Amino acid sequence: MDPRPYFLTGAMDVALYDEQCEFADPFVAFRGRDRFVANLENLAGGFITESSTRTLSSEIERGDAAAGVPPSYKTKLLVKLRLGLPWSPVLAWPWGVEHVFDPATGLVVRHLESWDVSPQEGIRQLVSPGAGRKVK
Template identity: 40%
Template sequence: MTFRERPWLQSGISRKDAVAAIRSDYDSNYFVSGKGDMVAYADDCLFADPFAGFNGVERFKNNVSNLGGLMEDINLEVSGWEERETELETKWRFSALLSLPWRPRLAASGGTTHVFDEETGLVVKHIESWNVEPSAVVKSLLKPSAKKPSNSWEKFFKAVHDGHPGASWMAAASPILRWYAFPVVALSAVSKGFTGHGLPGTFLGTIEGFAYVLGFAAAITQFYQLSQKSD
């Protein structure tokens, strides 16, 4: 049975038990995976990081577990652990692969300040600071972890990350033709065969019209790429 399943502990907890519980949470990668028990926290604890701030342990666990469900190969290392009169301050670094088609690696280092309530001993503030700009973290999500891209997704996002629009289009042409333009044009042809009309709407203002335009551009790009390979 966990502390949170024993509600009377919410009225107070010793510093020793609170610190031990927090240590156990770190061992469970709690702020990356959302799998910690987090029994040392007040139910309405404030959670803040460079991206957002809100109250509530259950909300925190739900938010983190949604992202944690996409993570593989999680590595969390605690490099600092300083206990003060009303706070526990940690330093950490972590990395993980995200289960997205281009498999980016998310990595960051920073620290967390756990602020204890003087009466209950529970953590009432959980403040994260990162040693990297949030924009840099977002940009890193565009970069595939593979050194040599092996599929269209990896090629596309590597080109976007590197700021090469031409290469981005080259990588996107084949998926656009295969998964968007061709199916929509095929449906349009079937619709015309049975009803005498294409898909509803005006030509350039619909999915159908956009598919024709993108499909034509993607087909030209594919033809160019094939001709380059044959030279």
């Protein structure tokens, strides 16, 4: 099994996700596991040409059924990516994912991504030439 994160390989354990799971990041939100799988396949198809990831933290929230708070799992990674665009931009920032589970089925019903960077900084990195910048 490839040890790299799902957003680099395009491979995810589909059976862990509800078919109508909500997927959201700072720029877009949608429902549907199949659409997320298709998006991952596009990323892994060469859009990311070089990468480096390091785990910063992870935590389990057990939830509180009586209070209506579902269980979740949160991870935070330091991610550096070189994109396969003509100017080879390098994106680098802490990136988090929260997986929220349905207590009845055990399936992920919300996949929420967060980036510890302002939208302006993210766009600046996206449009800046990355030649000569190290990723690893």
